[in-house]
Every structure is written in C-alpha cells, then in structure tokens.
Amino acid sequence: MDPTQIIEGILSFSLAxxxxxxxxxxxxxxxxxxxxxxxxxxFINSCKYLLEDTEELISYAEAAEKDGGMTTERKAYELTDTITIVDNRGYKAMNSFERAEIYAQLGNFIPIGEVVEWSNNYSDMMNKVEDAELNPNYSDFIVPILVYRTTCTLSNPNKIEMKTFMDNCKNMTGVVPIVVLTHKNSGNYIDLENTFKLMGGEVIISIENYTEDDKIKTRGRTTDILMIIDRALKDVRYRLGQRRDPRRDWVQRKKFLLDYIHIADQERREQEIRREEENKRQEERRRKEEERRREEERKREEERKRENGRSWWEFWK
Structure with a gap:
C-alpha cells in the first residue's frame, strides 16, 4: 500500500x-x-514525524536507549483527534508486583501523566485500583503494542515472560498485542519474527525508527512504521463489528487485575516463607560450622597440652 494512502486512512479514521x-x-x-x-x-517520535508531514523530526518523547530508558511515567501523545499513543514505563527484570503495575497501566488504572512507582506490597496496589474506581475510564479502546529490540536475544525465561504478557494482554483487552521489532537493520529480525509467531503473535512488524541523525524518509521505512498504526486500527474495526460494552470491559479488566494482585501477594508471601526457611538453614549451617570449628580448636588445644606434657616429662626424665 502507498504510504500516502495509509496516512490518509489514519487521519480520517473514526470510531463511529x-x-x-x-x-x-x-x-x-x-x-x-x-x-x-x-x-x-x-517509535512515538517516528509516528509523529510521519503523520505531521514535517521535515523536522521533533523529540516529543525522550528516547534514551543508550542509558537504559528515560520513561518513568505514563505519557500520552496525540496522533489524531481520535488516536493517542501512550509511552508506558519500561521494565527490566520484574517481580510479581512490578508485573501487576504493567497490567495496571495496560488496563488504564494508572492515570496518564502519573509517575509509575513499582509497588512491592498488596496495600499499595489495592489503593491504586480503588483510586481508579473514583474516576473510571470507560471510553478508551485499548490496543496493546509490545516493542522489542532485534539486537537483544530472547532467553527462555524471557520467552516465558513475553508469552505470558501477550496472553494476558489478550485476556484484558480482547486484542492480541502487535509486536514491533526495532533496529531492523542491526539485528536478526527474521528469527525474532518466527519466535514471536510461535509465542502466539499475530502481527509482527520490524522497523527502523527515524532519528534526528537519520531522518531521510524512504518509502519502505515509512510504510513499515505506518503499518503498525494501520493494523491497530484494523483490530479496532474488527472488534467494533461485534457487540461491545465499554463498562463491562472495564469491569472485566478490573477483575483480572484484582485476581493478579491477589496471586502476586500470595507469591510474595511464599517467597518470604522460602527466604525465612533458607535463612534458618543457613543459620543452622553456620551454627554447626562454628561448633565444628570450636571442637577442632579444642582438640588441637588438648593435643598441644599433651605434647607440652610429654616434652616436660622427657626433660625431667
């Protein structure tokens, strides 16, 4: 499809x-x-750059890939009057409550513009859900997009993490997340595309983002980026072709999150029990080692006394 036609379709898209x-x-x-x-x-900067049809690439979102990422809050960027793209807080290795924070962002239970603090207890997470109930957001149609860099390999634990996340995205929103593989020209994107397909991905698109240092627009590069938005809107049209109830969907997302928080709290308690048991085992090993050391020292001392006794006896004899 011609990039101009894709842009026209995006700019004219209407939920009605x-x-x-x-x-x-x-x-x-x-x-x-x-x-x-x-x-x-x-990716956000690239989308804005193409849809605004400008020759100057503006860094609306702080892209700080070299220092490990800058986004610590949910930031929204309007692409059209109907379409908004949200940069949620990125994650590293997560514990159960950090994963719950990701799903809280996905379900729109953390307000846009709010700093996302990784919670580590049940009460903090429940307070966030209760706060969201004071001003529930029913009217956003959520499309999840998972961004992954082609220069990074996927370990088996990460594959499990990714597949679980993708499944939960579908459970929460009714939409399988679109997978965006960045740095297309630097990594093995073909292998990653196949990996994500095996994990249940339906739409996997590899792209090379535009940057301030590399902003010459090309047909192929532009089409790749625009196709992500285009496919997201196709998912929206498909789902709106079925009967939907925004309030019911919001309640279902809340139920999912509450169940997940409850499971996370159970996992935390089990981890604490395992840590306590391990600490007891280590303490017992230290105690036994100390007893063994003292016993050996006592035996050595007795041996020294016997040796000294024999030496004196030999002397006086």
Missing part, C-alpha cells in the same frame, strides 16, 4: 465509522510496552 457505531468509545489508545531502552520513545 463501523456498522455498530462507536458503542461508547471515544478514543483509540495505543499502549506501548517493553523493556527499557528498546525504542518505544523513538
């Missing part, structure tokens, strides 16, 4: 254009997730 109308939705929310430094912010 489907056979059942907007069904209570007023905005498409493209939710970006991924490890820190994998290119979420650069």
């Amino acid at each position: 254009g489907g056979p059942r109308g907007d069904q209570g939705y007023s905005r498409v929310l493209l939710q970006l997730f991924g490890y820190t430094g994998h290119g979420k912010s650069a």
Whole structure:
C-alpha cells in the first residue's frame, strides 16, 4: 500500500465509522510496552514525524536507549483527534508486583501523566485500583503494542515472560498485542519474527525508527512504521463489528487485575516463607560450622597440652 494512502486512512479514521457505531468509545489508545531502552520513545517520535508531514523530526518523547530508558511515567501523545499513543514505563527484570503495575497501566488504572512507582506490597496496589474506581475510564479502546529490540536475544525465561504478557494482554483487552521489532537493520529480525509467531503473535512488524541523525524518509521505512498504526486500527474495526460494552470491559479488566494482585501477594508471601526457611538453614549451617570449628580448636588445644606434657616429662626424665 502507498504510504500516502495509509496516512490518509489514519487521519480520517473514526470510531463511529463501523456498522455498530462507536458503542461508547471515544478514543483509540495505543499502549506501548517493553523493556527499557528498546525504542518505544523513538517509535512515538517516528509516528509523529510521519503523520505531521514535517521535515523536522521533533523529540516529543525522550528516547534514551543508550542509558537504559528515560520513561518513568505514563505519557500520552496525540496522533489524531481520535488516536493517542501512550509511552508506558519500561521494565527490566520484574517481580510479581512490578508485573501487576504493567497490567495496571495496560488496563488504564494508572492515570496518564502519573509517575509509575513499582509497588512491592498488596496495600499499595489495592489503593491504586480503588483510586481508579473514583474516576473510571470507560471510553478508551485499548490496543496493546509490545516493542522489542532485534539486537537483544530472547532467553527462555524471557520467552516465558513475553508469552505470558501477550496472553494476558489478550485476556484484558480482547486484542492480541502487535509486536514491533526495532533496529531492523542491526539485528536478526527474521528469527525474532518466527519466535514471536510461535509465542502466539499475530502481527509482527520490524522497523527502523527515524532519528534526528537519520531522518531521510524512504518509502519502505515509512510504510513499515505506518503499518503498525494501520493494523491497530484494523483490530479496532474488527472488534467494533461485534457487540461491545465499554463498562463491562472495564469491569472485566478490573477483575483480572484484582485476581493478579491477589496471586502476586500470595507469591510474595511464599517467597518470604522460602527466604525465612533458607535463612534458618543457613543459620543452622553456620551454627554447626562454628561448633565444628570450636571442637577442632579444642582438640588441637588438648593435643598441644599433651605434647607440652610429654616434652616436660622427657626433660625431667
């Protein structure tokens, strides 16, 4: 498809254009997730650069891939009157409550513009859900987008983490996350595309983001980036072709998050029990080692006394 046609389709997109109308939705929310430094912010800048049809690439989102990522809050960037893209806080190695924070962002239970602090206890997470209930957001149609850098390999634990995240995205939103592989020209994107397909990915698109140092627009590069938005809007049209209830969807997302927080709290308690048991075992090993050391020292001391006794006896004899 010609990039100009894709841009026209994006700019003219309307939630009311489907056979059942907007069904209570007023905005498409493209939710970006991924490890820190994998290119979420650069992708936002590329989208703005192409849709605004300008020759100057503006760094709306702080792209700091070299220092491990800058985003610590949910930041929203309007692409059109109907489409907003959100840069959620990136993650590294996560514990259960950090994963719960990711799902809280995905479900729109943390307000846009708020700093995302990784919680480490049940009460903090429950307070966030209760705060969200004071001003619930029913009208955003959420499309999850997972960003991953092609120059990074996927270990088996990371594959499990990614697949679980993708499955939970589908459970929460009804949409399988679009997978965006960045740095297309630097890594083995073909192998990664196949890996994500085996993990259940339906749409995997590899791109090379535009940057201030590399902003010459090319047809192929532009098409790759625009196709991500285009495919997201196709998912929205498909889902709006079915009967939807925004309030019911919000309640279902809340139930999922509450269940996840409960499981996370159980995992935390089990981990604490395991740590306590391990600490007891280590303490017992230290105690036995100390007893063994003291016994050996006592035996050596007795041996020295016997040796001294024999020496004196030999002397006087």
